[in-house]
Amino acid sequence: MPHFATLTSPAIPWLHDNIDTDFIAPAMPGRSLDERAFGLLRFSEGGAQRAESLFNRAPFDRAAILIAGRNFGAGPQAQSAVDALLAHGVICIVANSFASPFAARARAAGLALGTVDREAAAAIADAAIEGDAITVDRRQEAIVTANGERF
DSSP: OOOOOOEOEEEEOOOSSSSSHHHSOOOOTTOOOOHHHHHHHHHEEEEEBBBTTTTGGGGGGGGGGGEEEESSBSSSSSHHHHHHHHHTTOOOOHHHHHHHHEEEHHHHHTTTEEOOHHHHHHHHHHHHTTTOEEEEETTTTTTOTOOOOBB
16 A cells, blocks of 8 residues: 655646546456556557557656546446556546545555646646656645646
């Protein structure tokens, strides 16, 4: 169960709404939990890694933070999605909102969740796409970009 007071990491900017748990952790026979995390974006149907995928490019391939839109984690497979994200190394998600079942499972597993409005999420994602690290400070309840912008 990951715990942190302050986390500084690259962040995956994925500002889509209604990201379903079946998309977060699709059924992919023969793939590890880590590989299932956003597996449809990371691997072709033949199993080859997609070089063009943001999730496979440095520094995003080692990001511990994910920036998302509204209703992240909707769908029936909340626990599978949480397990796959944690196995992939994502320990913090900043989004506009979370589906309730996903949020409950994520918090129980120690995944840090933060909510921001759409404008803040867009600004954080803009900073993240440059590859700069984002800092999540749980004590200060703040998200800070590399240029010092605070949310």
